[in-house]
Amino acid sequence: MDKNRIEGTKHEVKGALKEAAGKVTGNHAKQAAGHFEKEAGKLQKDVGKARDEYKKS
Template sequence: MDRNRVEGTKHEIKGAIKEAAGKMTGNKTQQMAGNMEKNAGKAQKAMGKAADEVKHRHS
């Protein structure tokens, strides 16, 4: 499994937690930061998935 998939998942989870905490406390800045980190994690995870598919096809 590509390292980007693992790291992306971590960022996605961390961002979702930040976003939820921001919603609960009414902190829009924290909510937006969490949303951005979550989306960045999704993108990183997608890059890792693509790298895994390339590796798998060339094996």
């Protein structure tokens, strides 16, 4: 398993928590930062999946 998949999942969860906290508190900056981190985590996870698929072939 590629380390990007693990790190991506970690960032995705952390971003989702930040985004939720921003929504609850009404802090739009924290909400936006959380959304950005969540999306970056998804991208990093996809890179890890692609690298795993490449290594299999």
